[in-house]
Amino acid sequence: MKRDYAIAIRHLSRVEGHADIHITVKDGELVEARWAVVETPRFFEVMLKGISAERVPFLTSRICGICSISHALASIRALERAMEITPPLAAEQTRLLAMQGETLQSHALHLFFLMAPDFIGTSSVIPLMQSHPDLVRAGLQIKELGNEISSVSAGRCTHPVTLVIGGLSKAPDKQRLLQLRTMIQERKPALESACSFFSSLVMPDFSRETEFISLCNGSSYPSIGGRLISTDGVNRDENDYLLMTNEYTREFSTSKFTRLSRDSSVAGALARFNNNHALLHPKARETAEQLGLRPICHNPFMNTIAQLVECVHILEEAENLINSLLDMDLQEIKTPYAPKAGAATGAVEAPRGILYHSMETDAAGHVVKADCVIPTTQNNGNIHSDLRALARQALEEEKDDRETEKLCEMMVRSYDPCISCSVH
Amino acid sequence: MIYKVISKKEFTGFVDALVHSNRSFGPKQVATDHRGNAVYQFQPVHSVADIAFDYSATASSAKHFFLPFREELSHFHFHGNDWEQQISYEANPVVLIGLRACDISALNILDDVLLNGHFPSPGYLARRKNSFVIGMDHLPLPDCFCKSMNHHTVTTGFNLFCSDIGDHYYLSINSSKAFNFLREFETREPNYDDNCMLVERRKLIQNGFQTDIDVTALPTILDIEFDSPVWEKWGDKCLNCGTCAMVCPSCYCYSLTESFDTNLNGASREKKLYSCNLVDFAVVAGGHNFRPKNGDRLKYRYYHQHRGFAENASQQICVGCNRCGRACLAGINPKDVINDLRMEKESCMTCVSSSPRKI
Amino acid sequence: MEKTMTHKGVPFERLKIASFDFTCCEGCQLQLANCESSLPDFLGLLDVRNFREISSERYDDYDIALIEGSISRQDEVERLLKIRKQAKILVAYGTCACFGGVNSLKNRHPVEELIDEVYPGMAIETLPVRKISDLVEVDLFIPGCPVDKREVERIVVSLVKGSLVTLPKYPVCVECKAQLTTCLFELGEICLGPVTRAGCNAVCTSGKTPCLGCRGPAEEINMAAFLALVKERGLSLDDLHEKLAFYNAFEPFLNHEA
Amino acid sequence: MHDLRFVIPPQDINREDFASSVPDFNRRSEIMRTDFGYKCMVSNIVRLTEQEKLFQLRIIDPVERALFRFKPGQFLMLEVPGYGDVPISISSSSSNHEFLELCIRKVGHVTSALFSIKEGARVAIRGPFGSAFPMDEMAGHNILLIAGGLGIAPLRAPLYWLNEHRDRFLDVHLLYGAKEPSQLLFTWQFDEWKMINHINLHTIVERADPQWLGKKGMITDLFNDITIATATTYAIVCGPPVMFKIVCSWLDRLGIPMNRMFVSLERRMHCGMGKCCRCMVGSTFTCIDGPVFDYWSVMNLKEAI
Numbered sequence A: 001m002k003r004d005y006a007i008a009i010r011h012l013s014r015v016e017g018h019a020d021i022h023i024t025v026k027d028g029e030l031v032e033a034r035w036a037v038v039e040t041p042r043f044f045e046v047m048l049k050g051i052s053a054e055r056v057p058f059l060t061s062r063i064c065g066i067c068s069i070s071h072a073l074a075s076i077r078a079l080e081r082a083m084e085i086t087p088p089l090a091a092e093q094t095r096l097l098a099m100q101g102e103t104l105q106s107h108a109l110h111l112f113f114l115m116a117p118d119f120i121g122t123s124s125v126i127p128l129m130q131s132h133p134d135l136v137r138a139g140l141q142i143k144e145l146g147n148e149i150s151s152v153s154a155g156r157c158t159h160p161v162t163l164v165i166g167g168l169s170k171a172p173d174k175q176r177l178l179q180l181r182t183m184i185q186e187r188k189p190a191l192e193s194a195c196s197f198f199s200s201l202v203m204p205d206f207s208r209e210t211e212f213i214s215l216c217n218g219s220s221y222p223s224i225g226g227r228l229i230s231t232d233g234v235n236r237d238e239n240d241y242l243l244m245t246n247e248y249t250r251e252f253s254t255s256k257f258t259r260l261s262r263d264s265s266v267a268g269a270l271a272r273f274n275n276n277h278a279l280l281h282p283k284a285r286e287t288a289e290q291l292g293l294r295p296i297c298h299n300p301f302m303n304t305i306a307q308l309v310e311c312v313h314i315l316e317e318a319e320n321l322i323n324s325l326l327d328m329d330l331q332e333i334k335t336p337y338a339p340k341a342g343a344a345t346g347a348v349e350a351p352r353g354i355l356y357h358s359m360e361t362d363a364a365g366h367v368v369k370a371d372c373v374i375p376t377t378q379n380n381g382n383i384h385s386d387l388r389a390l391a392r393q394a395l396e397e398e399k400d401d402r403e404t405e406k407l408c409e410m411m412v413r414s415y416d417p418c419i420s421c422s423v424h
Numbered sequence B: 001m002i003y004k005v006i007s008k009k010e011f012t013g014f015v016d017a018l019v020h021s022n023r024s025f026g027p028k029q030v031a032t033d034h035r036g037n038a039v040y041q042f043q044p045v046h047s048v049a050d051i052a053f054d055y056s057a058t059a060s061s062a063k064h065f066f067l068p069f070r071e072e073l074s075h076f077h078f079h080g081n082d083w084e085q086q087i088s089y090e091a092n093p094v095v096l097i098g099l100r101a102c103d104i105s106a107l108n109i110l111d112d113v114l115l116n117g118h119f120p121s122p123g124y125l126a127r128r129k130n131s132f133v134i135g136m137d138h139l140p141l142p143d144c145f146c147k148s149m150n151h152h153t154v155t156t157g158f159n160l161f162c163s164d165i166g167d168h169y170y171l172s173i174n175s176s177k178a179f180n181f182l183r184e185f186e187t188r189e190p191n192y193d194d195n196c197m198l199v200e201r202r203k204l205i206q207n208g209f210q211t212d213i214d215v216t217a218l219p220t221i222l223d224i225e226f227d228s229p230v231w232e233k234w235g236d237k238c239l240n241c242g243t244c245a246m247v248c249p250s251c252y253c254y255s256l257t258e259s260f261d262t263n264l265n266g267a268s269r270e271k272k273l274y275s276c277n278l279v280d281f282a283v284v285a286g287g288h289n290f291r292p293k294n295g296d297r298l299k300y301r302y303y304h305q306h307r308g309f310a311e312n313a314s315q316q317i318c319v320g321c322n323r324c325g326r327a328c329l330a331g332i333n334p335k336d337v338i339n340d341l342r343m344e345k346e347s348c349m350t351c352v353s354s355s356p357r358k359i
Numbered sequence C: 001m002e003k004t005m006t007h008k009g010v011p012f013e014r015l016k017i018a019s020f021d022f023t024c025c026e027g028c029q030l031q032l033a034n035c036e037s038s039l040p041d042f043l044g045l046l047d048v049r050n051f052r053e054i055s056s057e058r059y060d061d062y063d064i065a066l067i068e069g070s071i072s073r074q075d076e077v078e079r080l081l082k083i084r085k086q087a088k089i090l091v092a093y094g095t096c097a098c099f100g101g102v103n104s105l106k107n108r109h110p111v112e113e114l115i116d117e118v119y120p121g122m123a124i125e126t127l128p129v130r131k132i133s134d135l136v137e138v139d140l141f142i143p144g145c146p147v148d149k150r151e152v153e154r155i156v157v158s159l160v161k162g163s164l165v166t167l168p169k170y171p172v173c174v175e176c177k178a179q180l181t182t183c184l185f186e187l188g189e190i191c192l193g194p195v196t197r198a199g200c201n202a203v204c205t206s207g208k209t210p211c212l213g214c215r216g217p218a219e220e221i222n223m224a225a226f227l228a229l230v231k232e233r234g235l236s237l238d239d240l241h242e243k244l245a246f247y248n249a250f251e252p253f254l255n256h257e258a
Numbered sequence D: 001m002h003d004l005r006f007v008i009p010p011q012d013i014n015r016e017d018f019a020s021s022v023p024d025f026n027r028r029s030e031i032m033r034t035d036f037g038y039k040c041m042v043s044n045i046v047r048l049t050e051q052e053k054l055f056q057l058r059i060i061d062p063v064e065r066a067l068f069r070f071k072p073g074q075f076l077m078l079e080v081p082g083y084g085d086v087p088i089s090i091s092s093s094s095s096n097h098e099f100l101e102l103c104i105r106k107v108g109h110v111t112s113a114l115f116s117i118k119e120g121a122r123v124a125i126r127g128p129f130g131s132a133f134p135m136d137e138m139a140g141h142n143i144l145l146i147a148g149g150l151g152i153a154p155l156r157a158p159l160y161w162l163n164e165h166r167d168r169f170l171d172v173h174l175l176y177g178a179k180e181p182s183q184l185l186f187t188w189q190f191d192e193w194k195m196i197n198h199i200n201l202h203t204i205v206e207r208a209d210p211q212w213l214g215k216k217g218m219i220t221d222l223f224n225d226i227t228i229a230t231a232t233t234y235a236i237v238c239g240p241p242v243m244f245k246i247v248c249s250w251l252d253r254l255g256i257p258m259n260r261m262f263v264s265l266e267r268r269m270h271c272g273m274g275k276c277c278r279c280m281v282g283s284t285f286t287c288i289d290g291p292v293f294d295y296w297s298v299m300n301l302k303e304a305i
Ligand SMILES: Cc1cc2nc3c(=O)[nH]c(=O)nc-3n(C[C@H](O)[C@H](O)[C@H](O)COP(=O)(O)OP(=O)(O)OC[C@H]3O[C@@H](n4cnc5c(N)ncnc54)[C@H](O)[C@@H]3O)c2cc1C
Pocket: B283, B284, B285, B286, B287, C164, D075, D084, D085, D086, D087, D088, D089, D090, D102, D103, D104, D105, D106, D107, D108, D109, D110, D111, D112, D150, D153, D154, D265, D266, D267, D268, D269, D270, D291
């Protein structure tokens, strides 16, 4: 076994954005384990300055192509709170539905396109089309469903069009909602078959105790807005996001870092699960049980399983939301508003975890100050610490560099990092 | 034609029954514009309550039920070195409710072009045969000029036409289908009073027009004014956006594209409604554009609309609904353009001989 | 995987394709995985040689390179030049690549302000955002923020079959009208539909939000008439400017204003 | 409750129903077939120049083949499945019922696809469409044919006609100009035209190469070589748009009546049936009223040339 090796992965594949992994082992000792984000910064916070509130969600959604709906809704929530606008109920329900669609799509992409090749041992999903056609088909069906939910509720799946300040520019079409409901029912078996595939996998045995942060509203599984809580007992108001994040920079990474009660913390599906497990749909809780996921779980690899559990929840939740939308008269969808000066934070549970947008407007409704804290930023520190712990554990287990490299890649991927989003 | 009178209540029941058991479309309010006016479109309706019988005019015409904006004309299936061409002229039946007289006139003109010419269009025929059209008379809007085009009344091209005579509708029944459907509902023969009320109603409509366009000898004027600066003037305003032709009930120009299926096992031939105002309408291979300027293209729309082509016996195809005028963002409308042309002609000092005819 | 497939008995080469992302949101690449029902057929046309976002295999023998994103750092310039050397067909893929995209909004602020505000005290390298064609020759443009997968599919099929790749030359209004949407100008808003290239199926306007022109100018647009329209309706010129500048796609027309 | 369904079943479109009658696309009763083409096999492909090829097509169905008729000057819509269809003049003899010949220049999308197909491939044709040269009316007169470049393609059908009915015409002149000698088409037929059919052939090129022994210049330079009895002459002109103007006005000055000069116009076309409106010139359809027009009509068509 080699006791001296250096792992240098430039632009890790099957993740969104550009980041490198460096691990150096000398004489059997771990010298360095680093997760370096090298993505090009785009400076959205500065770009936003001077932009009219009305246009903001269209700009913020471009922070990330995968969770564009979350970004749009986080900034909409911040601005609506800043300008004291209450959107109509129908709009709120539709937004929730859009969030479900996005999360489903994002999770499906991660589970089937990005993670499945790791578990099966291929380099991408393409060979799986031949070797595991049923799995790929199930994945495509779930992903398509997620996209369709977003399209029906937000006008388009990537970069939504109908989510605007004050509510919606256009109500979802009832005919399409009806079709969507049927589609959800038809696709449940696909998800079940995916669950049985994932239950047959053995997750790497690795755990490192950490702090999990998510939203919490006490009544339903979190999605848009609520209190900010952590497994270490922190409980704060949405506007106090700065106290939760404590952003800091490190020179090797264009993505920032955050910390709360410890060195690092985690947001994401696993954090939501750990904090809000009781609010999941019973079916989802049952699935979690079958897949061996129990709160509080500290194994980062289990984030993938938490996502799968959330998919089960989403299918049920989306159906309920559609039913309630179908019962509503979708006439009132937008609250008229006059721009005004104000400042507030909007927090949403993006697929990869809690996402904060904080906006300050002037009297004409133009943004004067903006701040966005992205889930992957909040996970950076933890990825970093986990990488070190995992590399050390691999050393102890006498794994060679190839194995270690694979394991580390897979661990990072489990976080489903969204790097271009984190460097915005 | 058979005439009957039906009470509005009974009529509601009739329409409701029809709408319930068929794919139906009728005017519905879809938005309120910035001036506070309702915007209507022909939309799917599922009960009689969905239909805005007292609507003003739909922003887009009913033409797309017969000439879809986009349709697959045929599909090729490849096998080996060979292929099969598959064409289906199947049209799902539709009920269209509340068309104005000018809308129906436009359909008659389309019939003329697409069915009575050298090469009848089967797809159009299938749709036309599979539709059930209920017309309704309406008071003219301030900018309607269908009277000038002589399309404010219509006698063919519908299954049923309803004139509002107070508590009742005066029905003109133009198809056995309509007649049979109506058997299940209570109607009566029109009496003297009904007839008087119908004449009154017609008069009211007739006298309600506020916009008049002088179309006498318009084809000749268009020929003479072919090189008029008027075209350039209006052309400079034109956005080349094709909106006018899209909302027009009688524009039918189209474009064909063919593309392979993603699995490469087939290909489809697709027809898209096009507009003579779009930049590449007259571009030929090598990039030569026969109508490079906005004005040239705009002129051609007026030529087609108001001069007509040999194919439909040089008949004007504009019915005077002014949808294009209403929809045009640049404010180009038939009334102003044609008046401008006339002015141009009337102020012209030199004598121009009339256009020579083909021998 | 076998390289040649047959179609109509004639063997055809799959397109040796690679996809690279630069300064962007990766939303356009994501579209490649959309339209799930035809995805297997679509991937059947491609021999993916390099596509970091979905595959760990990386080869440098591609013919077609999809370039997503704009350029805002020196290492990106170098990467791009290298790709240009290899690629037979270089595709500017998405609005960021074609026009600079929303990223260009950053160019309105001085570099110091950007860094001070976001990375105070850090040595961050950043260049003004440029579109791909500012640096290398581009063979094909596929605009859209994000690109429309159906259009991408159509273009890929055309490339495979050697037929002409075309984009609509007419503006969004044509497609907008076909969806029977109410014109945004009628609702009192400025919409860039009349000057923007169609092909998106008027997705924004049919969602009742104004077109911001992500697909760039249509062919031979009448900007003067468009400006006259905005003025004539008494709409806000600031709003117009914000919209025209949003994706940087109307840069060549902006000085028209004066 | 009320079933409105009315379907035109595809089987009604069966060709056999019409087999007994002459399949004239211009007949109302054939409503169902305007979108179908006759399937053809490409039986022979001859490369003429860098840019032009001659395609020989054979209608596969024997009944359709036996009934297909066209007149010199007419065109057809040639469909390459998957790529699209384009209007192409028929340049073979109208008495040749076995094969059709099309001379095609590679310029764009569909024509490029055509250039990549091999003998044996299957394409489809719709048509014939459009007006024809009035060959019967021309009988008993002198004929002057003027072709520029690819303009020879639509003139080949009337040329065949003249050859086949040579005794019905007086003097026949063919003026044919091209950019370079290598771009002259159908050179192998020159001798046949000259020797056997007694056609006075005059060729000219703009840019000569060392091997070229003939004349050099523009097509108008050939006018001095011939004498025309204007009172008894019919002219047919075909070439690029600029040529029409120059040549026709010269013929006009010579005194040939405008209604005895014929041109074949080219416009964008998508249907060939007067429905897509792409080919309209003035208030006329090139596909139905044209492509062959007499010069008098063209003069009245505004923007025609
Ligand atoms: C009556 C008539 C007879 C013709 N005869 C011949 C002939 O014998 N030989 C020959 O080589 N060419 C002929 N042409 C021209 C030929 O039709 C065009 O070169 C051809 O359409 C180019 O198609 P493309 O797809 O290769 O070019 P693209 O430029 O890719 O054309 C795309 C589309 O535009 C239309 N289009 C483009 N250019 C023309 C054009 N010039 N005329 C009509 N439609 C056009 C076509 O419908 C085509 O689908 C004739 C044209 C007409 C109208």
